[in-house]
Amino acid sequence: MISQFFVLSQRGDNIVFRDYRGEVAKGSAEIFFRKVKFWKEDEAEEAPPVFNVDGVNYIHVKVAGLFFVATSRVNVSPSLVLELLQRIARVTKDYLGVLNEDSLRKNFVLVYELLDEVIDFGYPQTTSTEALKSYVFNEPIVVDAGRLPPLGPAAMFMQGTKRMPGTAVTKSVVATEPGGKKREEIFVDIIEKISVTFSSSGYILTSEIDGTIQMKSYLTGNPEIRLALNEDLSIGRNGSSLYDYRSSAGGGTVILDDCNFHESVHLDSFDVDRTLTLAEVILKIRADFSPNVTANTITVQMPVPSYTMRASFELEAGATGQTTDFKEGSRRLEWNLKKIVGGAEHTLRAKLTFSQEMHGNIAKEAGPVNMNFTIPMYNASKLQVRYLQIAKKSKTYNPYRWVRYVTQANSYVARL
């Protein structure tokens, strides 16, 4: 059972603080923050999500740059508390439209309403966005979603293409629209995170896709929704059944347990190869997919030896939308590209100045090269939604249906 729940800003301010059982001292938020900020146990510099100080267990998740923390004195299930914290963050976002420090500060009374219903005396009650609607009376004060840090997969909605409305996911489930009437909408996201590691000779060492299908429904009256996937989809190594987890709130997830897809992963996307000549680094990217697909916000990062003093960059002639940077503190080269069209190839030459003689092999002290990117309207696994059916009798009822595919880099690494 949970003793306290609180949300802290990046600077350690209490934004929300709720004490459920009165068994942990009030200063817990400060103890927590100090511990996390100056963590240096086990040689690690990052605090694990769960730790114990003087018999109090502190369990936290980081969402949108905020700490969602629960304290407990008993030997609880860590998964349960972490899942609950994540769910609280999600439900809060459903109600506020946008989840960040500003929106929480403006709506903290509403958040307290939610917290009262989600947890009672430390025991989780209900976390369904829909069920909670009858207990929340405050109107959310909508915050401008303008300059927001990306919020994980959901941030996709805010980037780029005109095919989807930018307001989609920043809409509160309870707020009334200016026009008075709510728009009937449903969003389906097929988000795939790919992890690939290339060896220095270009072979793929590991490749993996973690995919999720997320649905967000703004439909009234909870109609039954059918989502049809590829007919040739086979799931599980030994044919275990597909389990469809559908919550009435529309925040549900479909889990495809251990899916085997009809096409292997490695034919997709990028290839990074590089040559090393003394202290010159050439990074070359080739987008290995069809020209009608575009990848957005690509970041290529490469750690360089600790004795690197300066780096000068040379982009190819006529390059636009590309920036380069040498981060001295973290000893990294960064190369940002706004977008890459399929089939295109880009090169970056970086000259490094070292403070000492280079000894041995630079490859042992630099790299690996990591790449972050997002490809909207493309999914590596070729999983497809064939149709989305909403069971409602009326003929005039035709809500907006948005289906979107996104591929994201999770851990896309090439070794030197």
Add this chain to the structure above:
Amino acid sequence: MAPPVSATKSPSPSQPSGKSEVSDLKLQLRQLAGSRAPGADDAKRDLFKRVISCMTVGIDVSPAFSEMVMCSATSDVVLKKMCYLYVGNYARCNPDLALLTINFLQKDCHDQDPTIRGLALRSLCSLRVQNLVEYLVAPLVVGLKDHSSYVRTVAAIGVLKLYHISATTCHDSDFPAALKALMLSDPDAQVVANCLYSLLEIWTQEAGHSEEAAREIETLYGKPIIYYFLNRIRDFSEWAQCLLLDLVSKYIPADNNEIFDMMNLLEDRLQHANGAVVLATIKVFLHLTMSMTDVHQQVVYERIKAPLLTLVGAGSPEQSYAVLCHLHILVMRAPMLFSSDYKHFYCQFSDPSYVKKLKLEMLTAIANESNTYEIVTELCEYAGNVDVPIARESIRAVGKIALQQYDVNAIVDRLLQFLEMEKDYVTAETLVLVKDLLRKYPQWSHDCIAVVGNISSNSIQEPEAKAALIWMLGEYSQDMMDAPYVLESLVENWEEEHSPEVRLHLLTAVMKCFFKRAPETQKALGAALAAGLADSHQDVHDRALFYYRLLQYDVAVAERVVNPPKQAVSVFADTQSSEIKDRIFDEFNSLSIVYQKPSYMFTDKEHRGPFEFAEDLSNLAIGGDSGDDAIRSAQRYQENDKDLLLSTSDKEENGGPTRNGSNSSTYSAPSDINSSLSALAPSSTSHTVAFAIDDLLGLGVPDAPILPLPPALSLNSKPVLDPGTFQKKWGQLTVSSSQESTLSIQGVASLTAPQSLIRHMQNNSIQCIASGGHPPNYKFFFFAQKEGSSSFFLVECIVNTASAKAQIKIKSDDASASDAFASIFQSALSNFGSL
């Protein structure tokens, strides 16, 4: 990397002093209190919000209590809720003013709207004011029977809140029985779940001293109730399912058919999106099949593997960390079942370091003939990682795999390549590993020595690595051409060597070298012994003196002692005993798994269930009335904690931390003697060794205890109390005296192991029933009996040898005598070690 703590006043929230703010709020609230003007509610809302936001950042707004209550007469729900929140927060510090709120809360409990009724009832129960409990009973009775399920869920938890304010009121009104009836009949799943939450907490708290509660708990784990829940588990919310599954995991089925029925019923829970549900289900599976080993290992592990791996990939890093911790313990228990899944445990670029660390351990565990090559190749990539702690960790992992005997040949090559990378920390870690490898595979010495010989001792700063290099120089001085000269130059720089551990190793290495190449080393040995004798560190000085006298006595004997033929180490000691591991495994799906410690090591007693406490006590040594018995079993407990007397003294002697499961100190000659001693002296006799030493030093056990000014109270010298009764009494009695006492310096010195104190207290007619702990913290449970009476004194004594302080809690059947007893106890304690 973190900035020094002193210099960084953490960026505490910029808070206004709040004084003027509060008085301003008070004033404005008062103006609005009676207002019925249009728009008044909006104005109130704004004010209330300001009050609540002050409350959140920690400003004390309790002075505005009466004004808030005055404003609370409203029909606006938003206002009501804010007011409830405020009242709930401050009622406890303003019990008199809280009375003002009872009236409107009680009225709201009869509102037409079930939401208002529920809210009011919840707030009423959350006031936590002792003298208001009488107002709670009636609304709760009505609430439990309310036709709205929402109100009933609130009431079910409300009973628990009442119990925490006043347990007697709760029992007097027969609420537990009412909850039980509701639990077995209510159609709403959340009501049922809340009844179960409350009942479990109430009965668990009482089970220690009430047989009835213990019996009720037993019924909850009984077949009828378990089946009742299992059959409708899908009606419950995911959170409540976790609760039910936890309950089910304690159920013991009658036969295998029943086990399979239950597993079939629960199988689909493994595909739930909520990791907590999946883990709770896995716990049920593991516990059900505990007695059937083959099924347990094969079928269950195979079945739960895929869902776990999927969960690790999904969700936030924090969620996957929790799952990964559980996967970790499974992998550690049955590595071979995961050996083909090794690629899942490769570190990803974006993994936080706490995740990477777990993955490295798993990779180490599952390495076998078929996958070692791939795993080691991958680990070697991490060794060049920019993340230094992870790079170090990976090198250690490579070494551990090598010690597991798979493909040693290739791994030694890789390790030697690390030495060529010329990164200080890589070299340091590798040296330590090469040293361990040589102890296990002396046949590799030629290859290793060739490379190690090229390393300049000046480039190594880390004491452990330096010690390892010096050890190799001593051990293989016959194969390393310049060993005597390297050692000599190290001895010349004796003053600059800060680590006593390194200096100890240097002494031993020079000795070994001397036996093999006397003419070349003689000078260095002389210098080393002289420097050692002048050393300020006690251990270094002692060892130098010992060597000196040994050489004086007979060089041949000295060689036999310092450099005897060694047997290769076959298995390095495991850091954690299997009993502790089993106990952690029993606590699957709890924080114990994340911390890798059983719960009694990190939870306060009050927050543990009585069963866990029982386990704690019974595993702490339980002795009869015979003192020797108590000591021996106390020791057994200690062994379980991997705190064997000898290994502790080992650690102290060399100052070398035990790491990686290999006891880094056992390779030096003197501790070789020690370890052979420990082999000769099995644990049961080791305490006598300690006593012998104590006696030698004249600090030990007093032969005839001299009681300081015996107070009026005299104690029975041979009291009898069995652990069960002790535990029961401990649960029932309240603390009659709680004090802090200081130990004498001699006392602290004598307390190298709990036994010495136990023995000492025994001489003062105070018996130990259980003891345990790690230095510097020891915990003892003592008891004593008043002469010629049946009343017992029970003592919990926590000793911290670092601060020389003891915390004493005394409980007694005869509270009037407890002060007298406390002074006996105190004086006995302060006498400890003197004489």
